[in-house]
Amino acid sequence: MTIETEEPALTVDELAARAGVTVRTVRFYSTKGLLPPPVIGARRVGHYGPEHLARLALIEELQRQGLTLAAIERYLDRLPPGLDAHDLAVHRAVVASWAPDSVKTVTREELGRRAGRALDEEDVERLAAMGVLGERADDGSYRVDAGLLRLGVRLLDVPLSQEAILAARNVLVDHARTAAQELSQLLRADVAERDARAVRSLSAHMQPLVVQALLTAFQRSLTQEVREWLGEPPESDGSP
Numbered sequence: 001m002t003i004e005t006e007e008p009a010l011t012v013d014e015l016a017a018r019a020g021v022t023v024r025t026v027r028f029y030s031t032k033g034l035l036p037p038p039v040i041g042a043r044r045v046g047h048y049g050p051e052h053l054a055r056l057a058l059i060e061e062l063q064r065q066g067l068t069l070a071a072i073e074r075y076l077d078r079l080p081p082g083l084d085a086h087d088l089a090v091h092r093a094v095v096a097s098w099a100p101d102s103v104k105t106v107t108r109e110e111l112g113r114r115a116g117r118a119l120d121e122e123d124v125e126r127l128a129a130m131g132v133l134g135e136r137a138d139d140g141s142y143r144v145d146a147g148l149l150r151l152g153v154r155l156l157d158v159p160l161s162q163e164a165i166l167a168a169r170n171v172l173v174d175h176a177r178t179a180a181q182e183l184s185q186l187l188r189a190d191v192a193e194r195d196a197r198a199v200r201s202l203s204a205h206m207q208p209l210v211v212q213a214l215l216t217a218f219q220r221s222l223t224q225e226v227r228e229w230l231g232e233p234p235e236s237d238g239s240p
Contacts (some may be wrong), residue, residue, distance in 0.1 A: 007108040012038070019056040022136045026056070032069070034059060034076055035161050038177050050085035058092045066093060080216055086154065093151040094219075114144070129166045176214075183210060 016023045031036045035055055038046030055076075064070045079091070111133075112119050121132075124142075127133045132152035155165070191233030227233070 010048040010053070012046060012048065015052055015056070018053055019060075021056065021060075029056070029059065034072065034073065051083070051088065054085040054088035054092070058088050058095065061092050061095045078216075080220065089151055089154065093148050102142055103145050105137075106144050107141050111142055111144060114146070114149055116150075117153065123156050126156055126165060127191075128160050129162045129169070130155065131169055179214060 010018065012023055012026055016026050026035065029071045030037065035052055038048050038052070041047050059072060059076075062075060067075065070204050083091075106114065111124075124133065124136075127149075128135070130148070130152050136142055160168075188218070
């Protein structure tokens with residue numbers, strides 16, 4: 001779902017510094033089509049915005065998951081056009097969740113550092129309601145889903161009550177479980193004669209594709225729901 005974003009204001013040097021990469025890497029990704037072109041401003045200087053920074057973070061996460069550059073190109077090519085920084089952050093959180101060790105135990109101080117901002121007790125309660133944090137341990141530490149933390153922190157600024165966030169999470173979990181069960185039944189019907197190793201290998205290869213397909217379908221459906229809610233005409237699908 002597209003939301004308002006900041007105007008592009010970063011030079012290529014500033015973008016590289018913020019993303020923790022070299023200018024050469026930024027330009028290389030641009031030539032490969034992994035990054036959209038900058039907005040050309042005064043004196044023919046290119047400026048980059050939050051979407052470029054979020055896309056670099058997504059590329060970094062895909063690399064961390066072991067994808068080759070060619071696989072990253074294919075992944076990005078399948079993304080819907082016009083994604084903003086928030087949409088890209090959602091994709092990055094989903095990609096990070098592929099890692100089996102994404103849940104970590106951190107201290108209260110470390111939680112604030114990872115969040116990139118100060119967190120008061122209400123913030124912590126809201127993150128717990130989203131399923132980002134587990135219950136506080138006796139030693140004051142928290143179990144945190146590192147892949148969802150950044151997304152959860154961004155949701156802290158969304159004007160929704162804790163009850164609404166929890167209800168929304170339950171809706172998503174229930175539908176995700178149903179989709180997983182139905183997809184599992186399809187896989188079982190197709191690989192019934194294969195051994196356990198083959199089934200696990202197929203699942204590992206299918207998971208990124210299935211997750212991306214579900215996320216893309218959900219984003220498109222949510223955008224359509226919002227347009228109907230606001231009384232706006234539906235977006236054209238490009239068909240005649």
